Amino acid sequence: MPGASRRSRGWNGTAATNESERILSGAGPARAAQVSTLSQRESANNPIPTEAARERAVLVKLITPQNAAEMDARNPLGELKALAEAAGTEVVDAMLQKRLSIQARTYIGKGKVAELGERVAANQANLIIFDDDLTPAQIRTLEEETKCRVIDRGELILDIFATRARTSEARLQVEIAQLEYTAPRLRGMWQHLERIAGAGGGSGAGAVGAIGTRGPGERQIEIDRRIVRDRVAYLRREIARIDRRKTREVLSRSDEFNVSLVGYTNAGKSTLMNTLTDAGQDSRDMVFATLDTRTARWDLGGGKHALLSDTVGFVRSLPHKLVASFKATLEEAIHAHLLLHVVDASARDALRQIEVVRGVLAELGCDDNPTIVVLNKIDRAADEALIAVAEEKYAPAVRISAKTGQGVERLVEMVREKIGVASVEVTVRFPAREGKLITLLTRLAEKCAPRYLDSTVEMDLTIDRTQLEQLAHRYPSMQIVNPA
DSSP: OTTSOOOOOOTTSTTHHHHHHHHHGGGOHHHHHHHHHHHHHHHTTSOOOOOOSSOEEEEEEEEOTTTGGGSOTTOTTHHHHHHHHHTTOEEEEEEEEEOSSOBTTTBSOHHHHHHHHHHHHHTTOOEEEESSOOOHHHHHHHHHHHSSOEEOHHHHHHHHHHHHOOSHHHHHHHHHHHHHHHGGGHHHHTHHHHTOOOTTOOOSTTOSSOTTTSSHHHHHHHHHHHHHHHHHHHHHHHHHHHHHHHHHHHHTTTTSOEEEEEEBTTSSHHHHHHHHSSOOOOOOSSTTOOOSOEEEEEEEETTEEEEEEEOOOBOTTOOHHHHHHTTTTTHHHHTOSEEEEEEETTSTTHHHHHHHHHHHHHHHTOTTSOEEEEEEOTTTOOOHHHHHHHHHHTOSEEEOOTTTOTTHHHHHHHHHHHHOOOEEEEEEEEETTOHHHHHHHHHHOSEEEEEEETTEEEEEEEEEHHHHHHHHHHOTTOEESSOO
């Protein structure tokens, strides 16, 4: 998948050397140089084939009694197809299998592996994507049997995140998740080198390179593992620093009412953000279109406003390491006074998506935050019964269409009620030289009638009580003539 860090080894592992260097190159030139010597030595004998601009993928899903409830029974591969297309891959075929349990060696069973290999050849595919997480041994076995590169759901999601990350913060978070995902798989990536005998050349007793214990392959994998450990340690320190800074940044806005948009990917959070504010978020109809958090002022009317933040979308089986590394990005949701849980009401599995998001929020420790469920895309929804169940089960809830504006006024009213502070009508007096205060009051107050008296100004206001108290603290020269 273009633009992302991923394993590009062929079915026999020949391209692993160069790919290992590429994965670890984030450690910087000095670090990457440690793996370059062996890479150069291997490249002459094991050239890496140039990948096509658009990969051709076969999707695979194993249905068991354990995971049947988690999927959309009418379109079990719909979400994986959307993820693959978001990563720039052309889906050419798909295969489903039902089993009572997972096959330990190949995940899907010997017969299905043979069928998968035939489908790969028939469709000239160069990539197989599984809708579940595979072990390194399973990936290696499947690649050997099908003679095609294999990735799982977790690696696909990491790939998408890598291509969409824009800020240095998001890139750091993606990199540490990728390295932690790759670290246990290094042995499989170096498997072809571990078969190389030592300088003595044989494999019998007395040979310099005993099986799996000596030789350049074993030494190189230890070097790679050390590089990964060092890089991950560095990235964790950087992520911790970002986390502390982000926490301070969010807490510095504690005098403001903070609202955070959360929800399943492609539920319409960014479209709603653009409808409510002038944030200008990327709102394409695509999974994970937005990774970087953005905060904008949301005018609620009546002298009230809030700070509205858009966050990264969630998805089923989101890699735990990715959730952990993106904790800094999700700091807005963790410390929000109110969460707007945006739901795609037109999705057939909307209830399952709600539970997935609630599970991730629980993992982040913010599942107890006050929440309004926003049933979005109501203009496209066809299942009235599903919407009614969601409204009753996850109250308070509101139906809206972020695209057409339907129901948005009701959402604004509900948020204003959650702020829980009524506006007050007061008269304030302050020196006329406080020009900035005049500007603030004119902007924040719903009704504003100024009177200029010599060197002083009097203003009759209808304003949020909390904002009035904050302004009085910031401008001691302001007197409240008739406090409510």
